[in-house]
Amino acid sequence: MPKTKQFDEALVLQKARDVFWKKGYNATSMDDLVQATGLSRSSIYDTFTDKHGLYVQALQQYQEFQRVGLTSDMPKGLSPRKKIEWLFNKSISASMADPDRKGCFMLNSTTELANMDPRISKEAVKNLEMMELLFLSWIKEGQASGEISKKFTAKAIAHHLNSSFNGLKLVAQTKPDKDALRDIAKISLSVLDPD
Amino acid sequence: MPKTKQFDEALVLQKARDVFWKKGYNATSMDDLVQATGLSRSSIYDTFTDKHGLYVQALQQYQEFQRVGLTSDMPKGLSPRKKIEWLFNKSISASMADPDRKGCFMLNSTTELANMDPRISKEAVKNLEMMELLFLSWIKEGQASGEISKKFTAKAIAHHLNSSFNGLKLVAQTKPDKDALRDIAKISLSVLDPD
DNA sequence: TTTGTTTTGGAATGAACGTTCCAATATTAT
DNA sequence: ATAATATTGGAACGTTCATTCCAAAACAAA
Numbered sequence A, B: 001m002p003k004t005k006q007f008d009e010a011l012v013l014q015k016a017r018d019v020f021w022k023k024g025y026n027a028t029s030m031d032d033l034v035q036a037t038g039l040s041r042s043s044i045y046d047t048f049t050d051k052h053g054l055y056v057q058a059l060q061q062y063q064e065f066q067r068v069g070l071t072s073d074m075p076k077g078l079s080p081r082k083k084i085e086w087l088f089n090k091s092i093s094a095s096m097a098d099p100d101r102k103g104c105f106m107l108n109s110t111t112e113l114a115n116m117d118p119r120i121s122k123e124a125v126k127n128l129e130m131m132e133l134l135f136l137s138w139i140k141e142g143q144a145s146g147e148i149s150k151k152f153t154a155k156a157i158a159h160h161l162n163s164s165f166n167g168l169k170l171v172a173q174t175k176p177d178k179d180a181l182r183d184i185a186k187i188s189l190s191v192l193d194p195d
Numbered sequence C: 001t002t003t004g005t006t007t008t009g010g011a012a013t014g015a016a017c018g019t020t021c022c023a024a025t026a027t028t029a030t
Numbered sequence D: 001a002t003a004a005t006a007t008t009g010g011a012a013c014g015t016t017c018a019t020t021c022c023a024a025a026a027c028a029a030a
Helices: A009-023 A030-037 A041-048 A051-072 A080-097 A105-114 A118-145 A154-174 A178-190 B009-023 B030-037 B041-048 B051-072 B080-097 B105-114 B118-145 B154-174 B178-190
Strands: none
Touching: A009 A030, A009 A051, A009 A105, A030 A041, A030 A051, A041 A051, A051 A105, A051 A118, A080 A118, A080 A154, A080 A178, A105 A118, A105 A154, A105 B105, A105 B154, A118 A154, A118 B154, A154 A178, A154 B105, A154 B118, A154 B154, A154 B178, A178 B154, B009 B030, B009 B051, B009 B105, B030 B041, B030 B051, B041 B051, B051 B105, B051 B118, B080 B118, B080 B154, B080 B178, B105 B118, B105 B154, B118 B154, B154 B178
16 A cells, blocks of 8 residues: 655665765755765655664665675785785776775774764774784785795784875875885785795 | 954864864864854854865865975974885874874765765865875985885876875774784885895 | 954854654565 | 555755954054
């Protein structure tokens, strides 16, 4: 009997995410979101509770897309070291290809909101820890095979890669210079070289 | 004959900066700024034109303070390598000591505003280039004395340090774990080691 | 003290904000 | 077709926003 939902929730989240991503949370108005999604205010509030709820869900979808994209987009059969290199290079390409210089949505959310908004802080920490575990597993594997240096502990290297990955994205957002970004990736990853 | 200004402009900028730093540009209201500075709306608008003008001046003051603090706070007579270490360690201490987790004001400004606001983007790039030149001079000096490896060009290492420095600050803002931050500094700077 | 000028507090303004609300609409099961 | 129910568009609400404005106050020079 009931009328069925007229829109695809995941698609709406993507559109909302793009606006939030480009303008930030506070600079995005509900009018912007109504325009971008094509939905009416009623439908947005009915589905996502409020602006904050919509933002959180958009951010979660982004993080899930990123996480899934990591393994699905990556060529199969790469060695641990090559996986890391592929990830850094993909980030460089993405930064250089974005005419809006939006940077990383998770990173932007962290700096704009995390210190005042525990809900966002939680997502940021969760994402950081997910990346750390991913790096950690690759590094351990690489150290076991001898592809990655054992001069530092796997955990310490994972911390370093996490930081480097963020630094790379930040520099790319500030001044997208491909040569500089290549330098950064090259030197950041040089600590993986076995002796 | 005229009445003289009743307040110290630099002090007002500091107070405004602290609010902007903690809450971000868009989440800070003029009411917040009136309260924090103790000035009336008239005085603020008369002196700084508008909210945006006040923000830009606060950001410029911050960047100038940072730049000057680099050389004035640093112990004299350090070797290039030790200067870099001191800088990274100082950043770690600052992050761990801030109960508000505000992060770096320049970095926050960049991610919140730079892609939509050319004025802010200009400041961000200027700051990035200033840091790059600083690192570059230290690295060249260290490479000349043999304290720093010549395996990479000074410019490439400068790019790397710039990125690492930003990555460190971002991780510290997301999850201030002293051991992890120490790992990051240690490994990021290990590329300086001569063979 | 008086004069000339600037600063200042605080009220006022109009636009924009997030959110609520409801009548009209659309859809499915009967 | 009809009934039942959820969705929808858009008007309306009260707040908060950045900014303007002006009379009153404060100060320096005469």
